[in-house]
Amino acid sequence: MSSLGPDFETSLDKELQKVWQEDVFPQPADPAQLARTIAVAVQQFDRKILWRNLREYVAGGILLIFFLSGALVPVRMVPVPWIGVVAVAFVLGYLWWKHRELKPLDPTADARAYKAALLARYDRQIQLLRSVRYWYFLPLYVWIVAATLASGLHRPARVSPLAHLISLAAALGFVTALYIWLARLNERHAVRRLAEAKEQANSLLSEQTNDD
Amino acid sequence: MTSATQSEFEEILRRYMPALRRLAWSYARNATEREDLLQEIMMTLWRALPRFRQDSSERTYVYRVAHNAAISFVTADQRRRAREHSEEALAELAGPDNPESDAIHNQRVGRLRAGVKELPVYDRQMILLYLEGLSAAEIESVTGFSAGNVATRLTRARQRLVAQLREEGGHELTRP
Numbered sequence: 001m002s003s004l005g006p007d008f009e010t011s012l013d014k015e016l017q018k019v020w021q022e023d024v025f026p027q028p029a030d031p032a033q034l035a036r037t038i039a040v041a042v043q044q045f046d047r048k049i050l051w052r053n054l055r056e057y058v059a060g061g062i063l064l065i066f067f068l069s070g071a072l073v074p075v076r077m078v079p080v081p082w083i084g085v086v087a088v089a090f091v092l093g094y095l096w097w098k099h100r101e102l103k104p105l106d107p108t109a110d111a112r113a114y115k116a117a118l119l120a121r122y123d124r125q126i127q128l129l130r131s132v133r134y135w136y137f138l139p140l141y142v143w144i145v146a147a148t149l150a151s152g153l154h155r156p157a158r159v160s161p162l163a164h165l166i167s168l169a170a171a172l173g174f175v176t177a178l179y180i181w182l183a184r185l186n187e188r189h190a191v192r193r194l195a196e197a198k199e200q201a202n203s204l205l206s207e208q209t210n211d212d
Numbered sequence: 213m214t215s216a217t218q219s220e221f222e223e224i225l226r227r228y229m230p231a232l233r234r235l236a237w238s239y240a241r242n243a244t245e246r247e248d249l250l251q252e253i254m255m256t257l258w259r260a261l262p263r264f265r266q267d268s269s270e271r272t273y274v275y276r277v278a279h280n281a282a283i284s285f286v287t288a289d290q291r292r293r294a295r296e297h298s299e300e301a302l303a304e305l306a307g308p309d310n311p312e313s314d315a316i317h318n319q320r321v322g323r324l325r326a327g328v329k330e331l332p333v334y335d336r337q338m339i340l341l342y343l344e345g346l347s348a349a350e351i352e353s354v355t356g357f358s359a360g361n362v363a364t365r366l367t368r369a370r371q372r373l374v375a376q377l378r379e380e381g382g383h384e385l386t387r388p
Contacts, residue, residue: 013342013370019320020234020328020343031225035218038254045255107260107280108273110356111337114280118287201287204333 060092083146087139094135098128115205122198129191133183141179148172217261224257228274231344238328238340239282249285256281272353275346279337279354286333327376335369342366
């Protein structure tokens with residue numbers, strides 16, 4: 001290790017290396033068996049992740065079918081089911097597109113490149129969560145507003161026009177407040193938690209890199 | 213994966229398991245974490261094996277993957293650390309170990325490992341690679357730093373380690 005300087009050619013370092021490599025850990029019973037077990041564990045883990053992702057798309061698919069079946073009923077003043085179809089299709093399409101972008105980290109990269117990719121991934125996830133109000137809450141909000149308006153188009157005979165208007169406004173106000181609260185909750189908690197995690201990762205990995 | 217990949221993986225485990233255990237021990241805070249990390253490293257190695265195209269040595273490839281898995285592990289939150297699949301069988305297969313009690317029997321090893329564990333992550337990474345006997349070129353390949361940078365970082369990490377060992381009372385390890 002001549003390029004490491006004289007400090008690293010001392011007997012001290014040789015001694016440290018020797019002590020370090022003294023193996024106090026017993027060998028695993030059988031590497032072949034361990035390799036097989038790892039292969040199975042990876043397969044099981046991948047299958048779980050696949051099912052988890054699939055469940056999200058299946059749930060979206062069921063919603064799509066539900067809205068499409070409603071859209072088949074003709075003559076409506078507000079095309080609520082079609083708005084639902086567009087909203088759910090948009091959310092699913094956006095998620096699929098973003099999942100394609102979020103590629104797993106390359107574990108064979110060198111440590112420096114891996115660290116940069118790790119931090120960049122945090123940024124992408126934060127960006128995705130920050131924009132959740134536009135790609136998730138807004139399309140569904142449009143649908144629920146349309147559904148609320150559609151349900152308020154026919155005033156029951158026993159309700160006065162003013163009372164009907166007030167109840168409609170109250171329903172819209174409630175829905176709007178609920179969506180704003182959910183969007184802010186997401187930003188305050190999920191984004192903040194992820195930003196903190198990124199900060200922790202950054203400080204953990206950058207502690208000694210001021211001479212990069 | 214082919215049976216050739218499987219036997220290649222077996223060979224890697226056979227050759228590098230002691231080093232992987234030492235690495236896992238250096239990044240984990242307790243026995244459960246150590247087993248989790250070791251499993252994570254082995255799983256990452258298995259997944260990454262098809263990408264190994266002999267353009268680097270097997271040794272640098274294994275250390276790259278193992279250190280990157282360790283970095284991901286230490287930066288992950290608790291929820292991600294909680295494994296979704298069974299660990300008990302794997303932990304058993306990986307072999308029982310109890311370095312804490314081993315360290316009592318082997319104080320020099322124990323002190324050195326404790327000293328390494330106290331180092332900041334990047335210093336720890338450098339010193340681990342050095343203590344495992346990797347050459348300067350191999351350390352450059354694993355870390356991605358230039359030769360000069362590796363030398364500087366390694367010197368600093370080594371000074372910190374020696375200071376740490378002296379603080380811990382490991383004089384017999386730091387006497388030239």
